[in-house]
Amino acid sequence: MKTRAVRLYGVNDLRVEEFELPSIQEDEILAKVVTNSICMSDHKAAEQGASHKRVPDDVALNPIILGHEFCGEIVEVGKKWADSFKKGSRFSIQPALNYKGTLDAPGYSFRYVGGDSTYIVIPHQVMELNCLLPYEGDAFFLGSLAEPVSCIVGTFHAMYHTKSGSYVHEMGIVEGGNLAIIAGVGPMGLGSIDYALHCERKPALVVVTDIDDARLARAAQLFTVEDAKKNGVTLIYLNTKNLADPVATLKEISGGRGYDDVLVMAPVKPLVEQADAILANDGCLNFFAGPNKSDFSATMNFYDVHYASHHIVGTSGGNTEDMRESLSKMEKGILNPSAMITHVGGLDAVPQSVINLPSIPGGKKLIYTHLDLPLVAIADFAEVGKTNPLYKELDVLVKKHNGLWNAEAEQYLLSQVKGI
Numbered sequence: 001m002k003t004r005a006v007r008l009y010g011v012n013d014l015r016v017e018e019f020e021l022p023s024i025q026e027d028e029i030l031a032k033v034v035t036n037s038i039c040m041s042d043h044k045a046a047e048q049g050a051s052h053k054r055v056p057d058d059v060a061l062n063p064i065i066l067g068h069e070f071c072g073e074i075v076e077v078g079k080k081w082a083d084s085f086k087k088g089s090r091f092s093i094q095p096a097l098n099y100k101g102t103l104d105a106p107g108y109s110f111r112y113v114g115g116d117s118t119y120i121v122i123p124h125q126v127m128e129l130n131c132l133l134p135y136e137g138d139a140f141f142l143g144s145l146a147e148p149v150s151c152i153v154g155t156f157h158a159m160y161h162t163k164s165g166s167y168v169h170e171m172g173i174v175e176g177g178n179l180a181i182i183a184g185v186g187p188m189g190l191g192s193i194d195y196a197l198h199c200e201r202k203p204a205l206v207v208v209t210d211i212d213d214a215r216l217a218r219a220a221q222l223f224t225v226e227d228a229k230k231n232g233v234t235l236i237y238l239n240t241k242n243l244a245d246p247v248a249t250l251k252e253i254s255g256g257r258g259y260d261d262v263l264v265m266a267p268v269k270p271l272v273e274q275a276d277a278i279l280a281n282d283g284c285l286n287f288f289a290g291p292n293k294s295d296f297s298a299t300m301n302f303y304d305v306h307y308a309s310h311h312i313v314g315t316s317g318g319n320t321e322d323m324r325e326s327l328s329k330m331e332k333g334i335l336n337p338s339a340m341i342t343h344v345g346g347l348d349a350v351p352q353s354v355i356n357l358p359s360i361p362g363g364k365k366l367i368y369t370h371l372d373l374p375l376v377a378i379a380d381f382a383e384v385g386k387t388n389p390l391y392k393e394l395d396v397l398v399k400k401h402n403g404l405w406n407a408e409a410e411q412y413l414l415s416q417v418k419g420i
């Protein structure tokens with residue numbers, strides 16, 4: 001079968017190519033990809049090429065298919081997996097395989113499996129590690145968001161605390177405690193707010209900071225103070241840009257005791273130090289944001305590490321159980337990560353979108369791999385719709401859903417645009 005895919009050959013060498021997939025072996029699965037969301041990790045892989053820790057050294061000769069946040073349908077099942085998977089079933093993939101100690105992962109390391117493609121051959125490693133996950137939701141794009149949502153789920157589970165005199169790490173945020181999400185209105189910050197308000201172990205107070213009033217206002221529209229209150233959470237949005245002493249203000253909001261859990265959503269030295277300064281006794285700081293620079297550092301108060309039992313943790317991705325939880329909560333409507341998506345496009349838009357990702361404002365860029373569409377911001381649908389009836393109708397559909405991409409818009413798009 002032929003596939004059309006975005007292949008990485010080297011540093012920022014991304015090519016949209018059509019080529020023949022090999023016939024599947026009895027321990028492989030042939031699948032159709034419908035959606036893939038672009039991640040900053042894709043940009044890092046393209047930027048670094050063969051020097052990236054997950055990209056093979058011989059990528060120039062054996063290019064890999066880019067993309068690891070994807071969802072689709074199974075087309076053909078090899079004999080070994082015939083009792084476990086069925087043709088037509090929807091799926092998502094946990095890309096962090098950790099197979100026999102290697103860093104190989106779909107979207108970084110394999111020639112025939114990656115999200116930026118029309119059809120793929122899923123290798124045996126994925127099934128052997130139970131990383132091919134059934135998805136029963138009604139929208140493919142939500143299946144693509146399961147991987148980034150799992151990063152958030154994993155972050156909340158990775159937080160840890162101790163009791164005086166005990167060496168046991170009690171995992172998870174403090175139930176009924178204070179949580180601060182620093183620089184928290186980007187796409188992953190919005191997902192963190194969603195999870196904090198709707199997970200089983202809820203904090204009593206959530207304070208979300210940023211320095212952009214418009215972004216804070218949008219977050220407050222999506223996740224309202226009133227809805228948070230119904231879920232037993234006091235939610236506060238705070239612009240720290242013009243505060244004379246952000247640390248003092250944040251501590252005052254917490255009742256003076258600080259925050260049990262703090263998530264830092266941007267790799268900015270002053271923000272890390274601000275987060276450290278607002279930790280409560282036995283507080284845990286999670287450095288969520290992945291820096292580009294390997295020498296990134298910030299000052300931490302080790303007096304408080306010693307005497308106030310401050311903890312620090314960094315999470316990079318979620319595990320398979322986090323993915324399962326993400327898919328389950330989205331299928332049940334408990335979580336709705338649609339707010340992460342700010343742009344929609346087709347396969348041909350991937351190379352330049354990945355290469356220029358840091359300079360493209362907004363959140364997740366959602367790709368429909370069988371469609372040939374430019375990358376267009378959801379906020380621009382109305383303007384583009386003045387001359388293009390497709391976007392005029394899409395604008396109507398997203399406005400019905402509080403300005404968010406949704407299953408109805410996806411179904412309309414797939415029904416109106418001829419596939420590649």
